[in-house]
Amino acid sequence: MSSNQNVRLIDIAMRLDLTVNTVSRALRDKSDIGFETKMLVKRTADEMGYIPNSIASSLRNGSSRTIAIIFDNLMNPYFMIMADKIHKRLDPLGYATMIFAGMDGRFEIESLAPIVSRKVDGIITFLEPSNEVLNIVEKNQIPIVLVGRKNTKLSIDSVSTDDFRGGYEIGKLFHSKNAKNVGYLGAPLGVECSKRRLNGLKQSLKDYNMSIKVENFRYVASNSVREDLQILLDNHVDAIFCFNDMMALEAITILKDKGLHVPQDIMLAGFDDLQNDLILPVRLTTIASDKDLIIDTTISMLLHRLDSSVEHHETRFIDYDIVLINGETT
């Protein structure tokens, strides 16, 4: 139980009449230290309750063995699922994950200082970083990978699903179910992946000779799902593609309040397949990409950048593999 303060290397060293360095090397099983000494040091460290000060070793090593995850809102289940998967992959590798959230949709320079300042070894972001952010990150040589929101204008490593094809398949599906008037509840203007999903949807509507009405394609602000949905209902849509499952869930909830049932009264589709990772009391038609593969790819790209320097940025696309209709695979 000894004293009341932290045990440091020097405390062990003094106890054993060794130097700090010897203790440090002994604990990390380095060469140049006798077997007996190593054993003794380790045992003593254990007895004294030594816990290394990783702040100090981070300073010395220039690495904090921490990966930053960036997204705008902790309370979005999709991000949470991803954060969980990231955490589960990185933990065995000795990396802690630090979540930076609450950025209000944009990854700007103001949010960057706390991250860079903490000397994270890498950044996984679900938000498009601004160019300034990218400059600083590059200047500080921090590997960064963008997940799911690839913007062609950005020069950054990224992992993404095939948004266009996702949108296309939903349109095709709606057609096969005899939808005539399809609407889209999208992310706010400027979110590239939402635009790509919409483009895919439009293309399939065109290919299948369904009507394309611009007023049915909405850019939904964060708390205006209700209004945009009402507009679609006023326009008598019979099928709605939602940017993601969260929006679809909100839409279902609102529709239910209005006494409308899915899919009997109106068809609905989302994107992300949350129900695969979360318990949801409804079954959604949705685009399911392989989240584990997305995360595995992301992390391997990130770790790859950790030891090799940047030559060229690449984007890897992860195929989605199934579309679910009310729980049944098509």
Next chain:
Amino acid sequence: MSSNQNVRLIDIAMRLDLTVNTVSRALRDKSDIGFETKMLVKRTADEMGYIPNSIASSLRNGSSRTIAIIFDNLMNPYFMIMADKIHKRLDPLGYATMIFAGMDGRFEIESLAPIVSRKVDGIITFLEPSNEVLNIVEKNQIPIVLVGRKNTKLSIDSVSTDDFRGGYEIGKLFHSKNAKNVGYLGAPLGVECSKRRLNGLKQSLKDYNMSIKVENFRYVASNSVREDLQILLDNHVDAIFCFNDMMALEAITILKDKGLHVPQDIMLAGFDDLQNDLILPVRLTTIASDKDLIIDTTISMLLHRLDSSVEHHETRFIDYDIVLINGETT
């Protein structure tokens, strides 16, 4: 854009032909530095894109301005909501939040090293820490607050809801709705707060002369909701109190699969009121405690410990304020 590496205090100092210390003090608006110099230093730091190395200052100051949040599973919406609230409160105070998860139900000594090692300024835990953990935390003088899982045997600051009364009210509610045979889907044995909720339930069943059958009170393992639920159905319960909303959601989903409707065919109640913070496509009968108040209380207790030393541990109980029945306040 100057060089390719980090800008440090010494880089600014050399540029301006000042000492590191002067630059440091100038940037932090300390006394002993002339007004002109401060301005010059700040401007130069800005131009050079200086970002302080908080690892270094943490080492020097002995504080990382980081608060650790502990829970077992990132993917639990309740924790996520709480984490979000904590983050939103601490961020303006300059504290980063670091999430430590994946602990599999127990907060044991193995999980502690990475936390202590990082010199966090405080710990907010949603898991009961073991006594060893508590010892080490105290030895290292790290303030810690336990949220929602108060175990009377532990000497620790904590914030909790009145679990007993919550359970009691649900029983009372079931009685008012003419339930005759009430079941409980609880947390695994050993989770104190689940036991308290059950005790509350039992008490109300007794007070209202409803039948108390031990076989209807289940300790549900993480992935056996289905089996335990089936047992309750076999026992012909007409109302089920679930440990929390997540379990209630899972139960609803399973019941729906079986063609049973809530509340027509069977009554169901949860705990936490997730629907207040999350979009849920169902309305749950649930116990709603004031989550913001819980978090505010937690953080104020934590911050209080940061500057005053430990004298005595206390538990504060947060009242729940409403019970919802399918969305209607009782």
Next chain:
DNA sequence: CTATCAAACATTATCGTTAATGTCAACACA
């Protein structure tokens, strides 16, 4: 005209750990 003081900066030591060198005794080899 010198002692006193304060403003404005410089020097030095320190946080805990770790990499790069230094030292020294024991032993081998020719």
Next chain:
DNA sequence: TGTGTTGACATTAACGATAATGTTTGATAG
């Protein structure tokens, strides 16, 4: 006998920021 060699440890110098002292210059007081 002298020259390497090696095992096992010690010494020193970082990492970047900051608190505790020192130093210088100029102004003010007596």
